[in-house]
Amino acid sequence: MKISVTDRSGNLQETEGTDGDKLMEAIRDLDDSVEAICGGLCSCATCHVYVAAGWFGKLPPIEDDEEELLDALEHRQPNSRLSCQIELNGGLDGIAVTVGPEE
Numbered sequence: 524m525k526i527s528v529t530d531r532s533g534n535l536q537e538t539e540g541t542d543g544d545k546l547m548e549a550i551r552d553l554d555d556s557v558e559a560i561c562g563g564l565c566s567c568a569t570c571h572v573y574v575a576a577g578w579f580g581k582l583p584p585i586e587d588d589e590e591e592l593l594d595a596l597e598h599r600q601p602n603s604r605l606s607c608q609i610e611l612n613g614g615l616d617g618i619a620v621t622v623g624p625e626e
Contacts, residue, residue: 524616527575530555531622540611546572546620547606556622563607568592570606571623578618582609598624 526546528536532555540549547570551559558569565588574582579602585593589608593599603623609615 524611524613524618526550526611527617527619528553528556529619529621531624540615542612544611545607546609546611546615546618549611550606550620550622557606558625559607561607565589565592565605565607568596568605568626571596571598571626572604572606572620573600573623574602574604574609575619575621576602578615578620579604581614581618596623596626598626 524540526538526540526549528550536553538549545563547559547563550556560569561567589605593603
């Protein structure tokens with residue numbers, strides 16, 4: 524499935540993801556993208572992204588662990604999510620995100 528990522532430099536990059544993988548896994552190796560220091564354990568928030576309009580409502584609700592980490596971010600926005608908590612599926616083909624700033 525296709526994923527559009529605006530990196531920290533403002534450059535648009537396109538990549539592919541696999542059904543069942545976490546969004547973080549699909550985007551972490553792109554230039555100027557998420558760091559994902561904890562490897563997807565929802566313990567660091569270095570995979571923070573802003574989900575584009577139209578896609579946020581297609582995601583599962585934010586669980587407590589993710590909510591706590593997002594609340595600690597200086598640059599949290601209403602469309603903030605941790606990419607390690609977004610499981611890719613056919614309904615997310617074409618999803619667009621912007622990598623959050625370093626905290």
